[in-house]
Amino acid sequence: MIAVRIVDIKGLYSPGFPGGSASPGTTRAAGYSPGYTSLDNQGRVYINRDLDGRWTRNTQLIEITAEVTSPDGELAQGARIRWRARDPDDPFNERPEVHPDWAPTLDENDYSAEGAYVGPTGEDNEGTEDSSPGWEEVEGYALSDATETTASTAIVGGRSTIRRHMTDIAGDNLILRAEIDAEGLAEGAADETGIMTLWRRIDVEYIRMESAPALPLEQVPAHLDQVFTQFDFSEERVIEDRQHLAPDAGALGEQASRFVSEIFSHAGEPGWFCLIAALEPHPLPDAPGEVLFRGTVAILDGGEGERRREFVEIPGDHPDASSVSFRWDGYQIAFGVASAIALSDPPRTRLWLEPHDIQSQFTAGDGSLAHAYRDRLFFFPRARRSGAAWEPPGYGIPARVQVEVRGEGAAYAAGMSPTIELGSTRYFAGRTILFTHHRAFWDPERAQPRSGYEQRTLHTIVHELTHAFGMPHKCGFFDYRTPRQTTCCMNYRSHWMIGADQQLIPGTAGQVGEGLCGRHMKETRRVRLENNRGLRWR
Numbered sequence: 001m002i003a004v005r006i007v008d009i010k011g012l013y014s015p016g017f018p019g020g021s022a023s024p025g026t027t028r029a030a031g032y033s034p035g036y037t038s039l040d041n042q043g044r045v046y047i048n049r050d051l052d053g054r055w056t057r058n059t060q061l062i063e064i065t066a067e068v069t070s071p072d073g074e075l076a077q078g079a080r081i082r083w084r085a086r087d088p089d090d091p092f093n094e095r096p097e098v099h100p101d102w103a104p105t106l107d108e109n110d111y112s113a114e115g116a117y118v119g120p121t122g123e124d125n126e127g128t129e130d131s132s133p134g135w136e137e138v139e140g141y142a143l144s145d146a147t148e149t150t151a152s153t154a155i156v157g158g159r160s161t162i163r164r165h166m167t168d169i170a171g172d173n174l175i176l177r178a179e180i181d182a183e184g185l186a187e188g189a190a191d192e193t194g195i196m197t198l199w200r201r202i203d204v205e206y207i208r209m210e211s212a213p214a215l216p217l218e219q220v221p222a223h224l225d226q227v228f229t230q231f232d233f234s235e236e237r238v239i240e241d242r243q244h245l246a247p248d249a250g251a252l253g254e255q256a257s258r259f260v261s262e263i264f265s266h267a268g269e270p271g272w273f274c275l276i277a278a279l280e281p282h283p284l285p286d287a288p289g290e291v292l293f294r295g296t297v298a299i300l301d302g303g304e305g306e307r308r309r310e311f312v313e314i315p316g317d318h319p320d321a322s323s324v325s326f327r328w329d330g331y332q333i334a335f336g337v338a339s340a341i342a343l344s345d346p347p348r349t350r351l352w353l354e355p356h357d358i359q360s361q362f363t364a365g366d367g368s369l370a371h372a373y374r375d376r377l378f379f380f381p382r383a384r385r386s387g388a389a390w391e392p393p394g395y396g397i398p399a400r401v402q403v404e405v406r407g408e409g410a411a412y413a414a415g416m417s418p419t420i421e422l423g424s425t426r427y428f429a430g431r432t433i434l435f436t437h438h439r440a441f442w443d444p445e446r447a448q449p450r451s452g453y454e455q456r457t458l459h460t461i462v463h464e465l466t467h468a469f470g471m472p473h474k475c476g477f478f479d480y481r482t483p484r485q486t487t488c489c490m491n492y493r494s495h496w497m498i499g500a501d502q503q504l505i506p507g508t509a510g511q512v513g514e515g516l517c518g519r520h521m522k523e524t525r526r527v528r529l530e531n532n533r534g535l536r537w538r
Helices: 221-227 249-263 453-467 518-526
Strands: 003-010 043-046 061-069 080-086 135-137 150-154 159-165 173-181 190-192 196-209 229-233 237-239 272-278 291-298 300-302 309-315 321-328 331-343 348-354 356-358 377-379 384-386 389-391 400-407 420-422 425-427 431-435
Touching: 003 173, 061 080, 061 173, 080 159, 150 159, 159 173, 221 229, 221 453, 221 518, 249 272, 249 431, 272 453, 291 309, 309 400, 321 348, 431 453
Parallel strands: 003 190, 043 196, 196 229, 196 237, 196 272, 272 431
Antiparallel strands: 003 061, 061 159, 080 150, 080 173, 135 159, 173 190, 173 196, 291 400, 300 309, 309 348, 321 331, 321 400, 331 348, 356 377, 377 384, 384 389, 420 425
């Protein structure tokens, strides 16, 4: 009986297999394994990589070889291999840990127009192939009859080889089948691969200041494999300590950007991000801001359209007021002060409040901040503003309420993603800094990390690496898991989350975890990093 067996797939990588074209000091999370055909459904094909794993724009492909054997050693004249490609269902949304509310976001193809679950449904790839039809002839194995899903190749010396170009969205997948095609065969022998999935492969230059404790890099894949991105961290490069990157918070953005440009040796090289374990962003006060006022105030609003916002007034002249904390019905929520205006008769200070912003409708974009923060909701103590529309309840805080007003204090960044400005547009650029001596991570009296350092810093690492894909923070959503216990790591701990009605859910502050919500997960998969001008990948 004639047998067909797929014996090799170049450009397919097996998780956990050593080897590959790793740069010096870089450990690959997956490698090329001769004979591996992804029968475990875990095989990875890298986006923007050639068959040798080198970064190549708009190229994602495999080269697959089938071997044909016959009991008598001969094949019918004109026998060929018929290749068939099919797009299987993305099985991620069927995982038991995925919350039912997020499953349709992750794979809408499995659901009816009314949102009812239908079942696993294929043909759900979203990307485009870099070649159409997606077959390419390999020298010596003549190609014919190519369509989008099938092709035929010659058998030479008992073997046949073809190249298949893949789509360019992380999480897209494919199964290939090889079957004998010969006249007179009632039923042809065949073999097929398991599911092969499109992944990004990012090299991360890991830089650590001498006094910074090591970061828990080995825990990152558990939280970012869901966006089908393989982060391969280089061996750490230790640099001299720099206690502060900037003299104050106002100068931090510019100084941090300059610092990264100086030490990121792979800046602009295709496929590279950087992660820096630094110390502190700038000199810090030792205590929370001074209490300027405690008492009852009225919440008022002013302005028109997109300039409308809320304010409170407190007695005295307080130009240094920085935050207003509201207490009511067992809740406490703080707002920053956007501006403090001195008024007379009687002497008082009007404190215009900085709203809590939510980016719940973001989409994959070009890496620019303008795209990431294009669609926004603003929540005030008593109203929500969407564009020029103004409606209650916001946080539902009473019109008269107890407040505590403080001056500038010890709040500061635990991590940041310095941007790159091109013309008038700022871009996320794959550059991440984590401040390991942040008081949440570091005990200055004992000069050592606090208990739980790894878990606390892991949240910030995942948060900042997600920014590298052009994703905004503060989506306002719970993470993708069930049962619901934590919220998306892109949120701020001080904010309430939002429900399906785009209104706030009371008491949901302080629940931020290390995982992503379904929307951040899906849109991060869709990002085409090669289109981000800030990365300068050529």
